[in-house]
Amino acid sequence: MNEFLRRLLHLPNQSSSIARDIDALHYSVILMTMAGVTLAAVITAIFLFRYRRRNAAIPLTKKIAAPVWLELLVIGGLLGLFGMWWVIGFSQYRTMQTPPADAMPVYVTAKQWMWKFSYPSGPTSADELVVPVGKPVKLIMTSRDVIHSFYVPEFRIKQDVVPGRAVTAWFQAIAPGTYEVLCTQYCGARHSFMRAQVIALAADDYARWLDAARAPLALPGAKGDGQATAFRDPHANSLVASTADAEDVRGPDSRGQPTTLAERGHRIAAERGCLRCHTVDGTPYIGPTWARAFGRRRATADGGEVVVDEAYLTQSMMDPRAVIAAGFAPVMPSYQGALSPDEASAIVEYIRALADAPPARPVPPPDGDITSSPARPTP
Amino acid sequence: MTPDVSTVVATVDTAHAVAVDPARAEAALALADDRSYLRAGSGIRSWLLTTDHKRIALMFFVATLAALVLGGTFAMLLRTKLLTPGPGFVEPVTYNRLFTLHGVVMVFMFMIPAIPAVFGNFFVPMMLGAKDLAFPRLNLASFYVYVFGAALTLWGMIHGGADTGWTFYAPYATTSPTDVAPVAIGVFVLGVSSIMTGLNFIATTHMLRRAGLRWFAMPMFVWTIYATSIIQVIATPVLGLAVILVALDHALHMGIFDPALGGDPVLFEHLFWFYSHPAVYIMILPAMGVISEIVPTFAKKHPLSYKALALSSLGIAFIGFLTWGHHLFVAGISQFDAAIFGAMSMFVAIFSAIKVFSWIGTLYRGSITFNTPMLYFFSFIYLFAFGGMTGIAVATTSLDIHWHDTYFVIAHFHFIMIGGTLTAFLGAIHYWYPKMFGRMYPERWGLVSAGLVFAGFNLTFVPQFLLGNAGMPRRYYSYPARYHMLNVMSTLGAYLLAAALLITLIYLVISLRWGRRASPNPWGSRSFEWRSPSPPPVHNFLVPFDPAHGPYAYDEPPPETHGGEAPPEAT
Numbered sequence: 031m032n033e034f035l036r037r038l039l040h041l042p043n044q045s046s047s048i049a050r051d052i053d054a055l056h057y058s059v060i061l062m063t064m065a066g067v068t069l070a071a072v073i074t075a076i077f078l079f080r081y082r083r084r085n086a087a088i089p090l091t092k093k094i095a096a097p098v099w100l101e102l103l104v105i106g107g108l109l110g111l112f113g114m115w116w117v118i119g120f121s122q123y124r125t126m127q128t129p130p131a132d133a134m135p136v137y138v139t140a141k142q143w144m145w146k147f148s149y150p151s152g153p154t155s156a157d158e159l160v161v162p163v164g165k166p167v168k169l170i171m172t173s174r175d176v177i178h179s180f181y182v183p184e185f186r187i188k189q190d191v192v193p194g195r196a197v198t199a200w201f202q203a204i205a206p207g208t209y210e211v212l213c214t215q216y217c218g219a220r221h222s223f224m225r226a227q228v229i230a231l232a233a234d235d236y237a238r239w240l241d242a243a244r245a246p247l248a249l250p251g252a253k254g255d256g257q258a259t260a261f262r263d264p265h266a267n268s269l270v271a272s273t274a275d276a277e278d279v280r281g282p283d284s285r286g287q288p289t290t291l292a293e294r295g296h297r298i299a300a301e302r303g304c305l306r307c308h309t310v311d312g313t314p315y316i317g318p319t320w321a322r323a324f325g326r327r328r329a330t331a332d333g334g335e336v337v338v339d340e341a342y343l344t345q346s347m348m349d350p351r352a353v354i355a356a357g358f359a360p361v362m363p364s365y366q367g368a369l370s371p372d373e374a375s376a377i378v379e380y381i382r383a384l385a386d387a388p389p390a391r392p393v394p395p396p397d398g399d400i401t402s403s404p405a406r407p408t409p
Numbered sequence: 410m411t412p413d414v415s416t417v418v419a420t421v422d423t424a425h426a427v428a429v430d431p432a433r434a435e436a437a438l439a440l441a442d443d444r445s446y447l448r449a450g451s452g453i454r455s456w457l458l459t460t461d462h463k464r465i466a467l468m469f470f471v472a473t474l475a476a477l478v479l480g481g482t483f484a485m486l487l488r489t490k491l492l493t494p495g496p497g498f499v500e501p502v503t504y505n506r507l508f509t510l511h512g513v514v515m516v517f518m519f520m521i522p523a524i525p526a527v528f529g530n531f532f533v534p535m536m537l538g539a540k541d542l543a544f545p546r547l548n549l550a551s552f553y554v555y556v557f558g559a560a561l562t563l564w565g566m567i568h569g570g571a572d573t574g575w576t577f578y579a580p581y582a583t584t585s586p587t588d589v590a591p592v593a594i595g596v597f598v599l600g601v602s603s604i605m606t607g608l609n610f611i612a613t614t615h616m617l618r619r620a621g622l623r624w625f626a627m628p629m630f631v632w633t634i635y636a637t638s639i640i641q642v643i644a645t646p647v648l649g650l651a652v653i654l655v656a657l658d659h660a661l662h663m664g665i666f667d668p669a670l671g672g673d674p675v676l677f678e679h680l681f682w683f684y685s686h687p688a689v690y691i692m693i694l695p696a697m698g699v700i701s702e703i704v705p706t707f708a709k710k711h712p713l714s715y716k717a718l719a720l721s722s723l724g725i726a727f728i729g730f731l732t733w734g735h736h737l738f739v740a741g742i743s744q745f746d747a748a749i750f751g752a753m754s755m756f757v758a759i760f761s762a763i764k765v766f767s768w769i770g771t772l773y774r775g776s777i778t779f780n781t782p783m784l785y786f787f788s789f790i791y792l793f794a795f796g797g798m799t800g801i802a803v804a805t806t807s808l809d810i811h812w813h814d815t816y817f818v819i820a821h822f823h824f825i826m827i828g829g830t831l832t833a834f835l836g837a838i839h840y841w842y843p844k845m846f847g848r849m850y851p852e853r854w855g856l857v858s859a860g861l862v863f864a865g866f867n868l869t870f871v872p873q874f875l876l877g878n879a880g881m882p883r884r885y886y887s888y889p890a891r892y893h894m895l896n897v898m899s900t901l902g903a904y905l906l907a908a909a910l911l912i913t914l915i916y917l918v919i920s921l922r923w924g925r926r927a928s929p930n931p932w933g934s935r936s937f938e939w940r941s942p943s944p945p946p947v948h949n950f951l952v953p954f955d956p957a958h959g960p961y962a963y964d965e966p967p968p969e970t971h972g973g974e975a976p977p978e979a980t
Contacts, residue, residue: 040875040876052810052811059805066794066798070790074787074790081708081772083777083778090776090963091963091964092964093711095714096766101763101766108759123748179813190740192675193674212880214815219572221886
């Protein structure tokens with residue numbers, strides 16, 4: 031039945047974990063609405079024929095008022111039906127919009143007219159996203175120029191990619207294969223040529239691919255798929271890191287490139303002076319610390335609360351005064367235009383990697399007054 | 410050119426003579442015809458400087474039909490390109506300009522003014538028993554503002570070749586290498602015209618109803634035009650604001666919407682859809698009004714639940730302001746916003762369903778004659794319900810993610826815009842043609858071309874639903890080969906639709922001169938505008954009508970018609 035309806039409606043294969051559920055709702059909505067439309071048209075046709083004027087001498091029907099119960103039945107019935115679709119649709123929408131906690135992150139940068147995919151463990155690729163089958167993949171996306179939209183018909187996912195923001199989408203491929211990525215937000219002359227591929231590989235094939243992709247980066251001890259635990263910052267205590275420090279600590283590899291995305295993020299953060307105000311060991315300084323921040327809730331100056339996620343971190347770089355963390359002065363300048371989307375993604379990944387950094391010392395109360403307390407720790 | 414007092418008195422006397430002495434009807438009819446609004450003055454100045462709402466309506470008629478032909482030509486070029494999946498006879502940039510032109514011309518120059526500025530202008534004063542709109546000179550000004558805006562937009566398109574799509578999404582529109590400002594300003598000017606028209610209808614409905622004509626006794630068409638006008642007056646300024654900010658951003662790099670300069674592109678989407686979603690109701694509500702007039706006339710029966718029909722128009726106008734966010738389900742709005750906008754969108758469908766229910770119920774136990782307007786009504790019921798129900802489908806948040814910005818959405822809104830508004834527009838032309846021009850259109854040609862419009866429309870847009878299901882994005886110059894077959898079907902359907910519309914245009918133009926003369930009330934309607942000669946005199950009525958005989962009072966004896974023979978239903 032599923033397969034028959036899918037072909038009838040020209041839907042693509044169901045190749046992600048959510049596709050089949052989405053299509054089930056699709057079938058019920060389309061079949062019931064089309065049945066309703068057909069019923070309305072058939073009744074209209076019957077009335078048009080049945081009540082055609084046969085004899086002008088027959089007196090005209092007097093005014094008929096629709097009985098209230100019938101009106102209420104029609105309105106109530108439709109409300110109930112639409113309400114049911116709304117509830118099911120919205121619960122699916124929540125699932126589609128909320129990446130699972132264990133999803134593997136991939137950073138996506140869109141530009142006219144190509145897609146670039148960066149893996150936390152280092153490799154980047156253009157127009158080709160290689161993912162393991164059966165593992166949720168979270169895309170952290172931004173655009174370098176105009177709005178694009180990431181769409182994989184077989185996965186039933188789509189997300190506008192907005193410049194200056196980090197937006198997320200996720201999917202879990204359920205079968206190995208190659209799936210086309212189409213840009214669905216009009217983005218200029220070559221909009222219709224802005225296509226990429228998702229290549230879903232079985233777990234062992236994926237591991238082999240990752241090794242091969244990482245080989246040119248030649249890194250000691252680099253393993254795994256770049257999960258947060260893979261990264262440890264040996265200089266977590268360094269509060270004020272200069273460019274020289276960063277070079278010293280990280281050191282570029284033989285190809286002049288640090289190994290993982292988080293390490294690139296660390297180097298960029300040092301070069302751009304982020305670490306002059308943000309610590310990576312849990313101490314609040316001029317700005318909030320980056321350690322153990324990601325994924326947690328944070329009080330804001332206006333009394334609200336915000337979850338520290340990719341979107342919030344990107345916003346804080348590009349428009350720092352939009353949301354001020356409680357207890358901090360709004361002194362950070364905007365890095366709009368100073369940090370490229372790639373660099374911003376690398377810093378986000380660095381902060382994400384610090385989510386589980388071990389505390390170096392007891393953490394002072396978060397509402398500590400930075401102007402009176404000696405913020406700079408002893409080395 | 411306004412007749413002086415003595416002329417009016419003479420006209421009234423003539424009408425009385427008709428009522429008293431049927432033998433003189435023929436002569437009186439000829440006399441009335443001479444004084445019809447079409448012949449009240451001659452020469453180009455009597456048209457260009459007229460403040461007669463009927464003449465202004467005809468000028469809008471010509472202008473909007475020209476826009477329809479223009480927008481339709483662009484559509485044919487687009488569909489012709491899409492016959493092949495690869496590069497075609499136009500370059501990608503040209504293609505992008507063509508769909509921008511198609512959208513801008515069809516939305517702002519045809520769909521929005523089509524029914525209100527033509528049929529609303531012509532019939533709202535007649536249905537209220539007024540001699541003209543409340544502000545006749547403002548009405549004339551709105552026409553010239555429209556012409557100026559249209560000329561500016563088209564000049565901007567040819568000169569600068571904007572390729573932003575009619576949606577002007579930032580930051581593409583603010584950084585496009587093409588010249589966006591003239592088009593944006595042109596759209597702004599067209600919006601001003603739309604506001605002027607809406608303002609005039611609101612004032613007219615409140616101030617110029619004939620004594621004794623209660624709100625709930627007005628013809629349904631007036632209700633829908635009134636609801637439309639409210640949207641025009643409230644929402645259009647936001648569109649004006651949004652497009653002017655885009656123009657400023659593009660020309661002066663002010664950084665309002667461009668994130669590279671610190672702006673917010675999603676803010677533009679909110680502002681744009683705050684107008685452009687209610688704009689859908691600016692287009693469809695008058696169409697619903699036309700259908701609400703055609704159905705009782707041909708079924709010879711009072712509409713089922715008049716109040717529900719009237720109030721659901723206001724309901725749509727109100728709820729329509731709270732649904733714009735359903736265009737942003739994949740734009741990165743919060744889940745909470747998506748939930749609210751999804752639910753609100755469903756309510757629009759409830760109000761629309763009430764109307765469909767009422768129209769079908771009106772047919773029940775009617776005495777139905779089947780002319781071309783009725784065929785358009787049948788076509789409308791099917792296409793509008795189809796389009797509306799797919800609207801419910803795309804308002805379901807999880808389903809919209811797959812369909813968003815694909816051909817499914819294209820097909821959905823063309824079902825509403827063409828299947829709904831254009832079908833009703835064609836129905837309105839055939840329904841009121843005898844009244845407006847005093848001639849009949851050829852019935853057989855009417856029925857055949859209405860059937861062809863229906864067939865061509867379905868062949869064009871049903872395949873587009875399937876294309877959307879299959880995942881073909883909109884605004885695609887080049888598409889994967891798997892979408893080829895359905896695109897070919899759609900293009901063939903578009904050619905059929907265009908041919909059918911061309912046939913319609915041709916016989917309507919021919920009938921202007923060679924059509925059979927129409928009686929004042931060829932359909933036997935009880936509505937007020939039919940109680941006047943065809944075509945109406947300058948001041949609309951020879952004798953003021955009596956609103957005590959309501960516009961749908963088919964269970965009462967027919968009211969007196971002044972200026973012609975008795976309605977044919979008695980014969």
